[in-house]
Amino acid sequence: MSSPESVTLAMTGASGAPYGLRLLDCLVREDREVRFLISNAAQLVMAIETDVQLPSKVHMMQAFLTEYTGAAVGQIKIYGTEDWMSPVSSGSSTPSPMVVVPCSTGALSAIATGACNNLIERAADVTLKERRQLILVPREAPYSSIHLEHMLKLSNIGVTILSASPGFYHQPQTIDDLVDFVVARVLNLLNIPQDMLSCWGECHLGNNK
Structure with a gap:
């Protein structure tokens, strides 16, 4: 299986902004085109959890993130939440996998029920109907039965639910190490090379620094 040339990355208003930013950085580093979507709530959370405002x-956000990540001009393409003419709003656009990280339980609910109230929800709906790869990274605790029912419903139709739950067998020393654990798992699912986390049982666990 060849690695995707482009990835749709959406960030919604759950805690976990560092995951989304780190994934963006890794995708840029691996020369992927990134179709980037972010909700207003996610921007607020990002300002609280990181030093990025x-x-x-x-257009200003696109220029900012291009400089912030060191991306090539045009490598990051940002679309507003009401931009219904964007490529991600239609199944006739060039196929790409989609990751929602962090994924709020509100976004999870909307995706599970087929709501298309904004571009993030519509992009996920398109991803589902076109049978493309969709990865959701929720960060909530505890989960209610409603949340779990939505996750089961989505999992049953092929969506990957990757909870933002870092492991500790790689002996993390910093918060960045914990963030990298989750991001590395996402990259593995996308079949994109990463050197942040060694493969279990095949590489020495201590060689991931």
Whole structure:
């Protein structure tokens, strides 16, 4: 299986902004085109959890993240949450897998029920109907029965639910190590090379630094 040339990355308003930013950085480093979507709530959470405060205008945000990640011009393409003419809103666009990280339980609910109230939800709906890869990274505790029912429903139709639950067998020393654990798992699922986490049982666990 060949690695995807482009990835749709969406961030919603759950705690876990460092996961989304780190994944963006890794995708850029691996020369992937990134179709980037972010909710207003996610921008607020990002300002609280990181030192990144995104500009409000789409073109300014695109320029900011291009410089922030060292991306090539045009490598990151940002679409507003009401941009219904964007490629990710239609199944006739060039196929790409989609990752929602962090994925709020509100976004999880909307995706599970087929709601398309904004571009993130529509993009996920398109991903589902076109039978493309969709990875959701929820960060909530504890989960209610409603959350779990939505996860089961989505899992049964092929969606990967990857909870933002870092492991400890790689002996993390910093918060960045914990973030990298989850991001590495996402990259593995996307079949994109990563050197942040050794493969279990095949590589020495201590050689992932």
